[in-house]
Amino acid sequence: MVHSELSRRGFLAGLGGLGAATILGGCATGSSSDSGSSSNSTTLTLQSSLSDADPKAALTKVVGDYTKTKVTLNTIAIETFRAQLPTYLNSGNPPDVLTWYAGSVARDYASKGFLLDVSDLWTGNGACAGFSPALKELSTGADGKQIFVPTNYYWWGLFYRKSAFQQWGVQPPTTWDQFIALCKTIKSKGVAPLTMGTGSTPWVASGWFDYLDLRINGAEFHRDLLAGKHSFDGPEVKNVMEHYKQLLEFFDPKGRSYSWQDAVTPLASKKAGMYLIGAFITTAVPSNVVDDLDFFRVPIIDPNIPVAEEAPTDGYFASAKSHNTQGAKDLLSYLASPDAQQEFIKLSKSSNLPTSQKVDTSAFPPLVQKGIKHLNETKAITQFFNRDSSDELQTTADTALTKFLDKPGDVNSILSAWQASAKKVIAS
Amino acid sequence: MTTTTLEAPVAAPAGRRAGGARRVPKVVWLFLLVPALVEIGMVFWPALNSFYISLTKWNGLGVAQPVGLDNFRALFSDEVFRGALKNNVIWAIGFGGLSVLGGLALAVALNRPRRGVGLYRSAIYLPMVFSLAVTGLFWRVQYQPDGTINTLLGAVGLESLERQWLADPTTALYAVLVAAVWRQVGYVMVLYLAGLKGTDPTLDDAAAVDGAGAWQRFRFVTWPQLRGVNTVVFAVTVIDSLRTFDIVWAMTQGGPYHSSELLSTYMFQQGFTFLNLGYASSIAVVIFALALVFIITYLVRATKEGADT
Numbered sequence: 001m002v003h004s005e006l007s008r009r010g011f012l013a014g015l016g017g018l019g020a021a022t023i024l025g026g027c028a029t030g031s032s033s034d035s036g037s038s039s040n041s042t043t044l045t046l047q048s049s050l051s052d053a054d055p056k057a058a059l060t061k062v063v064g065d066y067t068k069t070k071v072t073l074n075t076i077a078i079e080t081f082r083a084q085l086p087t088y089l090n091s092g093n094p095p096d097v098l099t100w101y102a103g104s105v106a107r108d109y110a111s112k113g114f115l116l117d118v119s120d121l122w123t124g125n126g127a128c129a130g131f132s133p134a135l136k137e138l139s140t141g142a143d144g145k146q147i148f149v150p151t152n153y154y155w156w157g158l159f160y161r162k163s164a165f166q167q168w169g170v171q172p173p174t175t176w177d178q179f180i181a182l183c184k185t186i187k188s189k190g191v192a193p194l195t196m197g198t199g200s201t202p203w204v205a206s207g208w209f210d211y212l213d214l215r216i217n218g219a220e221f222h223r224d225l226l227a228g229k230h231s232f233d234g235p236e237v238k239n240v241m242e243h244y245k246q247l248l249e250f251f252d253p254k255g256r257s258y259s260w261q262d263a264v265t266p267l268a269s270k271k272a273g274m275y276l277i278g279a280f281i282t283t284a285v286p287s288n289v290v291d292d293l294d295f296f297r298v299p300i301i302d303p304n305i306p307v308a309e310e311a312p313t314d315g316y317f318a319s320a321k322s323h324n325t326q327g328a329k330d331l332l333s334y335l336a337s338p339d340a341q342q343e344f345i346k347l348s349k350s351s352n353l354p355t356s357q358k359v360d361t362s363a364f365p366p367l368v369q370k371g372i373k374h375l376n377e378t379k380a381i382t383q384f385f386n387r388d389s390s391d392e393l394q395t396t397a398d399t400a401l402t403k404f405l406d407k408p409g410d411v412n413s414i415l416s417a418w419q420a421s422a423k424k425v426i427a428s
Numbered sequence: 429m430t431t432t433t434l435e436a437p438v439a440a441p442a443g444r445r446a447g448g449a450r451r452v453p454k455v456v457w458l459f460l461l462v463p464a465l466v467e468i469g470m471v472f473w474p475a476l477n478s479f480y481i482s483l484t485k486w487n488g489l490g491v492a493q494p495v496g497l498d499n500f501r502a503l504f505s506d507e508v509f510r511g512a513l514k515n516n517v518i519w520a521i522g523f524g525g526l527s528v529l530g531g532l533a534l535a536v537a538l539n540r541p542r543r544g545v546g547l548y549r550s551a552i553y554l555p556m557v558f559s560l561a562v563t564g565l566f567w568r569v570q571y572q573p574d575g576t577i578n579t580l581l582g583a584v585g586l587e588s589l590e591r592q593w594l595a596d597p598t599t600a601l602y603a604v605l606v607a608a609v610w611r612q613v614g615y616v617m618v619l620y621l622a623g624l625k626g627t628d629p630t631l632d633d634a635a636a637v638d639g640a641g642a643w644q645r646f647r648f649v650t651w652p653q654l655r656g657v658n659t660v661v662f663a664v665t666v667i668d669s670l671r672t673f674d675i676v677w678a679m680t681q682g683g684p685y686h687s688s689e690l691l692s693t694y695m696f697q698q699g700f701t702f703l704n705l706g707y708a709s710s711i712a713v714v715i716f717a718l719a720l721v722f723i724i725t726y727l728v729r730a731t732k733e734g735a736d737t
Contacts, residue, residue: 199594200680254574257571399685402683403684
């Protein structure tokens with residue numbers, strides 16, 4: 001009884017308040033909120049999304065070695081960081097420097113005027129002046145100014161265990177037909193040729209989509225498709241799905257319950273043959289398997305299409321509203337310097353590659369050396385589905401592709417539903 | 429409409445409350461004022477703002493653009509939203525029904541003191557001490573393709589029933605539901621055990637002497653005495669089923685392809701992954717309205733029944 005009385009009273013108070021809220025409601029959205037990070041001209045704030053233990057420790061060490069200005073490092077769990085990023089940038093007193101991704105996602109923030117123009121770092125003696133033209137293009141906003149400082153990147157490929165391939169007596173393929181034949185051979189040995197964890201990480205299914213589109217329609221078409229200039233239910237994408245369909249019988253069916261990390265286990269225990277994934281796979285395999293791991297390029301389908309690869313690039317940008325722009329640029333220059341890059345990569349235990357050509361890579365493991373060569377022999381570079389578009393468009397791909405994996409026969413209706421939801425995302 | 433039905437019952441005790449106010453020392457009001465302000469500032473004010481935000485298009489940047497009822501119109505043509513609404517209905521019925529029936533049955537079974545009954549009660553209540561996220565992770569392991577459930581099915585020769593519970597759109601929602609009920613049932617049991625302790629055992633004895641069977645004694649003697657507990661259980665269950673979020677998020681994140689999406693998970697995704705704060709707020713308003721409709725209808729009915737007797 002007490003319970004019911006309280007509810008009624010609370011409800012009436014709520015109704016009264018509702019009237020007030022509609023009058024005053026503008027306050028909630030009108031003014032910019034304070035993100036909680038404070039900085040003045042003497043202290044710089046670096047907001048980091050690197051919340052995994054090794055990368056976090058690595059960045060802490062690298063920032064600790066910077067002595068010019070006092071730097072406060074705020075590390076935030078990545079999903080929170082992603083959600084709060086617009087708020088950080090829009091606040092009255094934003095963090096000076098932030099970790100994030102190159103490509104269309106950075107360009108999007110730049111077009112809203114949130115990012116500091118760092119063009120002078122890319123010219124003359126600037127810290128990024130020696131970086132490759134491809135990286136420069138990736139770090140350039142729509143207005144032609146550079147707004148991003150890339151510090152490391154990684155590659156994607158079809159990873160496999162050398163000893164397993166030896167055991168099965170097979171070789172890495174270079175053409176599509178060879179690849180299909182290889183899958184058939186591995187399957188005949190009672191092993192799932194391909195593993196892919198699309199359960200809690202459905203975005204992994206976009207890896208194959210991206211690559212098939214790059215191999216069949218090329219990088220330019222792929223970028224335009226993700227920018228909304230082509231349709232997901234057009235003949236080009238249908239052709240991509242035709243090729244994807246050929247692969248379906250070769251996937252480990254349990255993969256749809258797995259995360260990308262879980263799906264590494266069958267590969268490591270030789271119950272699966274190959275895995276199309278990023279170089280970060282080395283952090284997920286047991287240490288005694290790392291040296292047995294190798295990769296090859298996703299096979300060529302149309303030899304007339306310039307070879308394209310995914311090489312997601314990470315780095316930093318600075319807030320346009322920073323109170324100490326000179327200090328922020330100086331910190332960015334330090335983070336982009338060969339020594340800082342090398343130290344970060346070493347301490348974070350990843351297989352990431354440095355963006356600076358001055359970093360001595362001779363001490364890097366052979367797999368990483370091969371990764372560097374792999375990308376150097378590539379004509380066009382893309383990032384990944386979400387980085388080339390947006391996280392919201394990624395979820396439309398997740399829905400469409402996981403549904404396709406379950407019901408390949410419904411491909412036409414799946415693609416038209418994908419196009420409809422993609423159109424909504426791109427228009428918003 | 430809702431205000432008129434509610435003003436009448438509140439009007440009567442209002443006089444009594446005003447009289448009581450004079451006897452309360454001023455300093456107590458001061459102490460009450462502080463938590464009240466915190467509550468208003470931190471809970472009611474943001475909650476009310478979501479009503480305003482639901483009428484705008486806002487991505488957290490700059491100024492929100494008022495769009496009238498566009499968000500609500502878009503909602504009802506949004507297939508994912510309609511799917512989530514349907515799933516919420518299934519969830520409310522399944523989660524509410526199973527946990528109330530299960531909890532009540534267990535409470536009645538474990539009400540009488542017997543040897544080892546405390547052990548059973550503790551064991552059934554135990555899942556409640558885990559957070560929902562932990563419950564979700566635990567069940568996710570059971571539901572894995574090579575997990576306990578499939579292994580057990582295989583061991584008793586039911587291989588044909590083995591499936592990828594969380595990856596199959598036809599079973600994902602129900603698989604999560606089982607996990608949620610597994611946890612909730614202990615809670616409802618404890619509520620009903622407390623209610624059964626409050627019933628008068630002499631009435632039960634008298635009915636037994638008069639020749640009433642076990643079912644008749646429960647239905648006509650015990651059940652009417654549980655009305656107070658029923659109100660609490662109903663409110664708790666409806667609110668819990670509408671705010672269910674963590675366990676679904678931990679187990680499926682609404683997937684595969686939105687087949688286990690609930691209003692709360694869809695709201696979270698729209699609000700905090702896509703930053704469509706206006707659209708997400710309009711989903712929040714729908715959830716609020718649903719909770720309110722259920723609870724008001726029930727409370728109005730409960731008060732009426734109370735007045736009749």
